[in-house]
Amino acid sequence: xxxxxxxxxxxxxxxxxxxxxxxxxxxxxxxxxxxxxxxxxxxxxxxxxxxxxxxxxxxxxxxxxxxxxxxxxxxxxxxxxxxxxxxxxxx
Numbered sequence: 001x002x003x004x005x006x007x008x009x010x011x012x013x014x015x016x017x018x019x020x021x022x023x024x025x026x027x028x029x030x031x032x033x034x035x036x037x038x039x040x041x042x043x044x045x046x047x048x049x050x051x052x053x054x055x056x057x058x059x060x061x062x063x064x065x066x067x068x069x070x071x072x073x074x075x076x077x078x079x080x081x082x083x084x085x086x087x088x089x090x091x
Contacts, residue, residue: 003017003021004016004017005021033051033052036048037058055077057079057081059081062084062085063082064081064084065080066082067080068080
């Protein structure tokens, strides 16, 4: 049986949709999220952001983003997170 959404794929057993269309629905549902950063000691909300079809890097303490490399042809981004050793980290 053909997928009723795209007509290209073969529908999964017990459904009328192919794997590709099912995955696309999951991605769309998770495309918009709200991230809340709060202080653990007080519960105070430090920042809130709603992001859609994007990513968010949160660094705490002596961690920081040192580099960003983008490879548009592959749709890949590599983020380098480092530790500031001068900030008192013994690790």
